[in-house]
Amino acid sequence: DTAVSQTPKYLVTQMGNDKSIKCEQNLGHDTMYWYKQDSKKFLKIMFSYNNKELIINETVPNRFSPKSPDKAHLNLHINSLELGDSAVYFCASSQRGTGNTIYFGEGSWLTVV
């Protein structure tokens, strides 16, 4: 049973398209995240939701819109995709509080052509 699952795992799409990545966690955590990993493996947080409320919103183009229908789900919608959006996007979850481990999904490889 996968703890943090995200779909799709691979996505190839053309510039200008709109796409969504879905994420679900079955760990009972109250906080979920989206991270972006670039070609140099650098992991950068994009968003975080706690109990469906946005708590972290880093400097991300407003073409990226997260949505959390409940605390077990956090989806990422991307409008007007650009070449620079090509990356691996990781969903993660944790129980909020100091020193609580973040658990990651397997990643969604997005390629914009």
Place this chain on the structure above:
Amino acid sequence: GESVGLHLPTLSVQEGDNSIINCAYSNSASDYFIWYKQESGKGPQFIIDIRSNMDKRQGQRVTVLLNKTVKHLSLQIAATQPGDSAVYFCAAEGAGSYQLTFGKGTKLSVIP
């Protein structure tokens, strides 16, 4: 803010030897640290963590050392195996921030 860096981007180790991966952090108020392992095509996996009130913690074949004086932590892997080949990340959490900042990663290659 917090920045977390690694001294070496790549590390090659002979199978059976011990590996040491280093990490420096900038915020002296950071109080929680984690090491993650990321295998090719997978998400980062938790290896071991340590809180700032400790200077050493051991797991199975792994040990994390924390030196708060110089803001440095290291991951030691004993008897490195081919399955240890991966990218290793350190991450630090500032006190009360609830947010982990990740380092850039060190790629560990194990030579059979």
